[in-house]
Amino acid sequence: MRIAFKSALSRSDKYRPDLDGLRGIAVLSVLLFHAKIAAVSGGFVGVDIFFVISGYLITSIIARDIALERFSFVAFYERRARRIFPALFVVLFFSTISAAALFAPNDLSAYGKALTATTTFVSNIYFALQPGARGYFDRASGSQALLHTWSLSVEEQFYLLFPVLLLLLAKWAKEETRGFLLCVTIVSFLINIWATQYVPIGAFYILVPRAWELLTGSLLAMKTVPPLNRRIYREIAGVVGLGLIAWTLFQFTEGTTFPGLLALLPCLGAGLIIYSGESGPSITKAILSFRPLVFVGVISYSLYLWHWPIIVFSTYFCAGDLNGIWRVVAIVGSVLMAFISFEFIERPFRGRDSAITRRRMFSLGFAASLLSIAAGLAIYLYHGFPGRYDERTRELVIRNTDRKEDYLEVCPNWKREINSIDDITFCEMGADASKKIMFFGDSHVQQLYPLLRKLYDDGGLRGRGVVLAVANGCAPVEHMNHVNRGFHCDSFATYAMMRAEEDDIDTVFIGFNTSWAFCKDVICPSVLGKCVRRCSVAEIRREFLQELSAQIHELKARGKRVIVELPFPMYDKSIPDLEVRNAVFGRFGLSGVATDLTSPSFRDQLLTVVESEGADVFDPRVSLCVKQSCISQVNGVSIYRDAYHIAASQIGILENNFKQVLLIRPE
DSSP states (O other): OOOOOOOTTTTSTTOOHHHHHHHHHHHHHHHHHHTTOTTOTTGGGHHHHHHHHHHHHHHHHHHHHHHTTOOOHHHHHHHHHHHHHHHHHHHHHHHHHHHHHHOOHHHHHHHHHHHHHHHTTOHHHHHHTSTTOOGGGOGGGGGOTTGGGHHHHHHHHHHHHHHHHHHHHHHHOGGGHHHHHHHHHHHHHHHHHHHHHHOHHHHHHOHHHHHHHHHHHHHHHTTOSOOOOSHHHHHHHHHHHHHHHHHHHHHOOTTSOOSTGGGHHHHHHHHHHHHHTSSSOOHHHHHHTOHHHHHHHHTHHHHHHHHHHHHHHHHHHHTBSOOHHHHHHHHHHHHHHHHHHIIIIIGGGSSTTOSSOHHHHHHHHHHHHHHHHHHHHHHHHTTTOGGGSOHHHHHHHHHHHHHTTOOOOOSOOTTOOOSSGGGSOOEEEOTTOSSEEEEEESHHHHTTHHHHHHHHHTTTTTTOEEEEEEOTTOOSSTTEEESSTTOOHHHHHHHHHHHHTSTTEEEEEEEOOOGGGGSSSSEEEEETTEESOOOOHHHHHHHHHHHHHHHHHHHHHTTOEEEEEOOOOOBSBOHHHHHHHHHHHGGGTOOOOOOBOOOHHHHHHHHHHHHHTTOEEEOTHHHHEETTEEOOEETTEESBSSSSOBOGGGGGGGHHHHHHHHTOSOO
16 A cells, blocks of 8 residues: 555645644644653643644635635535544544543543543533643543543634634625634634633633634734735744744743733744745745654644543553653654554545545544444443442442542642731631640641541640641742742741741641652742742752751740651552552553652751751651551552542551650640
């Protein structure tokens, strides 16, 4: 069989290989971002570049056919079906088989709903309505194998309405078409800015705040701006466009407010590249016409469809982030599947010489849609088919799955703006007690709440009250903040320390998650919530320990007893997910293990600082570990609720050690 690996448009005189090259940049950006290649921290903007390209190409076709009075809705949607359906339904079939083999019942049930939403092109709305939705930054995205189809739904919703709009404008307001589209683009852009501030999930997923990106391409296709006839102008526009895209790819992060105003940068970059290439040659056009880049652009649709399910299923099987080898396998496997998909699935359906007639195309698309919807509904209605497992495996899967929800959230100071001590929610037990223990820190303090509640109710605290000051995600020091927007860690710590210094507090317990101690760009030195500089991990550790030392010194000077919690064992995999995987695949010799990520050197540094300042130590490893071996599960059931936190029902394992440390000083 001859492999004719070319764009379906390459036979046209108006074919622009540079647009396929731009597609190549867009899809590689998304692929590398999803594969967690740190350098491409803003790779998610590839979707926005796709939207601009799509708006340009599709509008060019529609406007041309309307001008020649040969536009046909049937022909238009036939082209869309030939473009979208074949690869999509093959990927959905692969994903459904893989999900049935890998996913626990609750995850498979959620997949069934997503499958139905994807098939009906409303997956963007479905994912927007999920609790805690944050786009590709969702904690739950690791089991959402169809999450990436939200952008496909946005496009198809746009193309359901846009041809009608252009036809009406051509008939009733032909001279004002460009002006009207420009106004609609501006309105959509302004809605995007508003929604990013007040309804960020809607801004990410929903058509109206995203339509301006597609319309940006449409305005270029409608020749809203005059051509760049002089080469120098084309060169400038192309270089600026490439620069804008490159800057967003390497400077944007998960913490960037997006889409919002900043989404203008990659879209403007894509628009400038498209615009500069319309009127003649340029260096940018030559760069983007580089054949390997064009090659990637030609297979970009299939690559976009395949890469995310492959990454999700690989991550799910590994029960954690992909390591180097798995990451390479996922990237190479995605490109290979995209090549096969384009050549043997996409291409036979496309072009005028396709053997698949229009009637057969619509019939196959309709039948595949019905089967896909039926599969999705069956998976959902039968609760993910728990009968796939024997009784023992089913019990382990259910108990470990339930473990992920085994927590109590108290003192909700998550991303709360703190301008005074009154802005902090303190949780108290025994508010009238003359002496209290204050527990100050992040989620590693909050996880102790069930144990504190039990000790207090049983009288185990010898009449002392309890005050909790908890801000998840925040290191409890006064001049460091989380690099992502929305955190107010430094101001929280400042006012929490004011509470700790009050007379009714005689003991201050300080605890914190140390995941930032081995990750770059998590926290930074700050003033009023703003990073003053980015530091290496070693510098962050050093500054944190200096601040912690100063805090302990200040509290001790005020006559307070200080207890500092040493790091909990924290792992590279979600322990409940790992135990689900082990329950299902362990019988085939595919059991996995989790690696403790806690830094021994940082633990030693922390212990030295704490002891030198005269503070006491609570070491959870006394209860959880024997030498270097720590328990994370009992009889195949996780005692953790994720990779970092003990489950609420299991925190009692620390009781004896915890109680002994709290009450070590006699009355």
